[in-house]
Amino acid sequence: MKETRVSDPTPTPIPTPAGAPTPEALDREAGHITTALDTGAQALGEYVGETSEADTAADFAGDAAAALDDAYDAVRSAVAKAREIAADINIYPTGRHAQINELMQRTAAKVAEAVKTATEAAEVAETVAVASATPEVDRRDALTARHDLDLVLGNVNDGTVSARLEALMATDSPAAHLAASDYLRLYLIAKGASPERIEALTLKARHEALKAAAASTDRSRQAAARAAMATTNARKAAAALQSALGMTRRHVDRVRKTIPAN
Numbered sequence: 001m002k003e004t005r006v007s008d009p010t011p012t013p014i015p016t017p018a019g020a021p022t023p024e025a026l027d028r029e030a031g032h033i034t035t036a037l038d039t040g041a042q043a044l045g046e047y048v049g050e051t052s053e054a055d056t057a058a059d060f061a062g063d064a065a066a067a068l069d070d071a072y073d074a075v076r077s078a079v080a081k082a083r084e085i086a087a088d089i090n091i092y093p094t095g096r097h098a099q100i101n102e103l104m105q106r107t108a109a110k111v112a113e114a115v116k117t118a119t120e121a122a123e124v125a126e127t128v129a130v131a132s133a134t135p136e137v138d139r140r141d142a143l144t145a146r147h148d149l150d151l152v153l154g155n156v157n158d159g160t161v162s163a164r165l166e167a168l169m170a171t172d173s174p175a176a177h178l179a180a181s182d183y184l185r186l187y188l189i190a191k192g193a194s195p196e197r198i199e200a201l202t203l204k205a206r207h208e209a210l211k212a213a214a215a216s217t218d219r220s221r222q223a224a225a226r227a228a229m230a231t232t233n234a235r236k237a238a239a240a241l242q243s244a245l246g247m248t249r250r251h252v253d254r255v256r257k258t259i260p261a262n
Contacts, residue, residue: 020257026258029251030079032247036247037072037244040072040243041069044065048062050226050227053223058227067113067117071114072241072244075111075244078107086100093262097256097259100256104252111241115242130209133225137178142174145177150187156191156192157192157193157194166204169211170212172216179209184201184202184205
């Protein structure tokens, strides 16, 4: 008698719920997320390139880049994995939702930790680079530098002090190097400048000091200046990552609509 073999039961596909987004629509959304991540990756690549020759600063910048790069991969993976889970007919609908919840929680935590790590590392890299971009004032030059700084800045509460400070910083002299240090803040406090003016002038001094370093003939100072000014790209990379995560959350909410009710 011929043996009859019974095939293994296979899950019966369940029709896509009414009102669910089409695969084409989800593909377009995933493409927008990829574009956001690619934009961030480009900024991150520029950041790494601009900090690569800055000695110690490059190490901290590398830590920032590594953290963000890993998080980019996590977001890319989450976009694909969420759709894979939603389409898995071997898992009950409630199980699919639960797995997607866990996936997004892990991804969000990864992004939050990456942004925190990258922000802290980039700030340290910038601080180190700023210090490396401007030479310390030799003790033999300190007295003359303080005198010259006071002579140029004079009344720090009038409307032309910012222009005078800019002119001083352009000299790239010991007095300018002194103004790029914490000495300027103490000097402005002693002169009775307002907190707002102190903040504005110290930021101005740092910016002008980096410009002077970038224009100098000292290659190490040039590299440090580039690294210090590159922090903007690190911030862009982190912002792009956070934006991509927000887009992914909205995308995954729509992916959930493709899961049957029961």
